[in-house]
Amino acid sequence: MGSPSPLGDARVRLITTTEAEAWQTKEVFKPIFSWDTPDGFPDKIEYWAGNIVPRWGFGTTLSNLNSATTIAVDTTLYRAGSPDAAIDLIDQNFFGGEMPTVTRTGLLTYIKAGTFNDARVRETIALAISANAFQWY
Amino acid sequence: MDDQHDADCGCQEYNELSRRQFLATSAGVSAAAFFPAWLPKIVMAKNYASTRDIIVSVFQRGGADGLSLCVPFADPNYYTSRSTIAIPRPDSSSTNKGINLDGFFMFPQAMAGGAAGTGGLIPAFKASDLLIVHATGQLNNSRSHFDAQRYMEVGKPVDPSLVTGWLGRHLASIPPLKPDAPLRGLGVAAGLQKTLVGAPKTLPIADPTNYSIGGSATTQPQRVAFLQGDYAGADEPLHSAALDAANTVGLLKAVNFAGYVPANGAVYPNSSFGRALRSVAVLIKNDVGIEAAQVDIGGWDTHSAEDPIAGSMFRTMQDFSNSLAAFYADVIATGYSVTLVSVSEFGRNVRENGSQGTDHGRGTVMFAMGKGIVGGRVLTEDTA
Numbered sequence: 001m002g003s004p005s006p007l008g009d010a011r012v013r014l015i016t017t018t019e020a021e022a023w024q025t026k027e028v029f030k031p032i033f034s035w036d037t038p039d040g041f042p043d044k045i046e047y048w049a050g051n052i053v054p055r056w057g058f059g060t061t062l063s064n065l066n067s068a069t070t071i072a073v074d075t076t077l078y079r080a081g082s083p084d085a086a087i088d089l090i091d092q093n094f095f096g097g098e099m100p101t102v103t104r105t106g107l108l109t110y111i112k113a114g115t116f117n118d119a120r121v122r123e124t125i126a127l128a129i130s131a132n133a134f135q136w137y
Numbered sequence: 138m139d140d141q142h143d144a145d146c147g148c149q150e151y152n153e154l155s156r157r158q159f160l161a162t163s164a165g166v167s168a169a170a171f172f173p174a175w176l177p178k179i180v181m182a183k184n185y186a187s188t189r190d191i192i193v194s195v196f197q198r199g200g201a202d203g204l205s206l207c208v209p210f211a212d213p214n215y216y217t218s219r220s221t222i223a224i225p226r227p228d229s230s231s232t233n234k235g236i237n238l239d240g241f242f243m244f245p246q247a248m249a250g251g252a253a254g255t256g257g258l259i260p261a262f263k264a265s266d267l268l269i270v271h272a273t274g275q276l277n278n279s280r281s282h283f284d285a286q287r288y289m290e291v292g293k294p295v296d297p298s299l300v301t302g303w304l305g306r307h308l309a310s311i312p313p314l315k316p317d318a319p320l321r322g323l324g325v326a327a328g329l330q331k332t333l334v335g336a337p338k339t340l341p342i343a344d345p346t347n348y349s350i351g352g353s354a355t356t357q358p359q360r361v362a363f364l365q366g367d368y369a370g371a372d373e374p375l376h377s378a379a380l381d382a383a384n385t386v387g388l389l390k391a392v393n394f395a396g397y398v399p400a401n402g403a404v405y406p407n408s409s410f411g412r413a414l415r416s417v418a419v420l421i422k423n424d425v426g427i428e429a430a431q432v433d434i435g436g437w438d439t440h441s442a443e444d445p446i447a448g449s450m451f452r453t454m455q456d457f458s459n460s461l462a463a464f465y466a467d468v469i470a471t472g473y474s475v476t477l478v479s480v481s482e483f484g485r486n487v488r489e490n491g492s493q494g495t496d497h498g499r500g501t502v503m504f505a506m507g508k509g510i511v512g513g514r515v516l517t518e519d520t521a
Contacts, residue, residue: 045374045375049374049375049378049379050328050329050339050340050341050378051328051341052375052378052379052382053340053342053348053349053350053382053385053386054327056350056364056382057349057350057351059350060350060351060352061351064352102366102367102369102370103367106363106366106367107363109363110359110360110363113359114356119353123352123353123356123360126352126360127360127363127364127367130350130364131364131367132367132368132370132371132375132379133367136371136375
């Protein structure tokens with residue numbers, strides 16, 4: 001594979017388990033062999049920027065995976081402490097400790113704006129992996 | 138109606154494209170540079186400061202057989218070249234006979250709403266709102282779907298350096314009809330069709346009736362607000378894309394797609410093409426600022442068992458015709474300033490092959506529909 005994108009694409013395809021997820025995967029990632037420069041994956045950010053809502057939606061789908069037989073996202077660890085501690089964990093686990101201030105501030109505002117429960121944490125994780133710093137850099 | 142016809146008959150290259158949902162970098166439409174002189178009149182001739190027409194561009198992907206879509210029944214070569222797939226003359230006694238348009242060309246019944254010949258595209262043709270342009274295409278010898286679609290979409294043959302689409306450049310060259318519109322162009326597809334590449338405030342939306350980031354509807358506005366704020370400092374074009382996308386989520390959420398009642402009793406087929414045109418109609422009528430839309434219909438790569446009377450080609454033409462007919466009755470006939478153009482990347486050979494199909498050819502037929510069209514005619518080399 002010529003770039004990280006096909007590898008990531010293939011890995012996500014492996015974990016998709018339902019038709020809905022498969023469709024969403026197809027929207028988020030470019031289908032292989034679509035034959036444009038340089039290797040079938042557009043090297044123009046304009047293409048990917050136009051696909052931003054499906055990418056955000058994919059974050060929601062991933063964070064809500066809760067299958068008994070395939071993949072489940074367990075938020076217990078993130079709910080063990082305070083909302084601030086949850087954001088710290090997201091920073092460490094998803095951003096390698098380099099979460100931008102604007103993202104941290106926004107996530108903190110969001111997670112504290114509602115009841116600190118499983119649904120809120122899943123939504124916060126979805127937002128984190130949809131954030132500019134996570135998706136594009 | 139299902140979309141099985143999309144998978145019928147295609148050659149290997151086309152099936153590869155179809156299976157992979159040939160997205161943004163794929164194929165497309167016309168070009169004033171090498172199309173007849175009528176094209177600029179319907180696409181770009183209006184005063185840009187006025188209430189110019191909304192452009193709906195349809196791409197018939199796969200290489201549509203123009204000689205079945207609009208049949209030259211008065212040309213004896215048609216019948217001698219197509220011994221098994223020809224459509225009977227309108228003056229024949231066959232129950233499958235075509236519907237006479239002008240004494241030389243006819244519609245197959247699939248394009249005319251059936252044997253009575255009063256439905257499909259006939260009303261638009263009789264109202265002089267539908268122009269049929271025969272023997273059109275590009276001056277390019279390639280028979281590759283990929284190449285031909287690409288060059289049609291960018292509007293210039295054999296130039297791989299041109300990456301923007303003809304409709305994208307059109308939108309980029311004119312001010313918006315509504316200055317604050319978040320969505321000027323819409324590609325009804327999972328990825329933006331090449332036709333629209335380069336257009337400002339233009340998004341690919343596979344299903345406008347369900348454009349969201351998922352999850353709880355209650356918290357969606359707050360989550361979208363977070364994303365807008367988070368992308369506020371992003372570089373272009375991400376910043377604008379995020380802002381437009383977020384605004385479009387809100388815009389489409391406010392549009393009542395489910396409760397929409399088409400005008401004049403129009404019924405859109407429950408096919409991907411029919412649903413796409415219905416969504417475009419809803420957005421036009423809701424005056425959200427849409428100025429251009431690209432909609433695709435596949436199933437035209439008829440190498441085998443073409444059967445324009447009852448088989449694959451019949452079903453594809455019927456879906457195409459009934460969808461356009463609904464759009465005409467619902468939008469154009471009610472006075473909306475919309476021009477629809479429909480093209481394919483190339484046509485098929487005149488002579489049928491040994492599999493009762495037709496192989497890749499050159500020219501095909503184009504359609505233009507709207508109140509600004511001087512229609513009710515079939516243009517050819519002699520009449521253009």
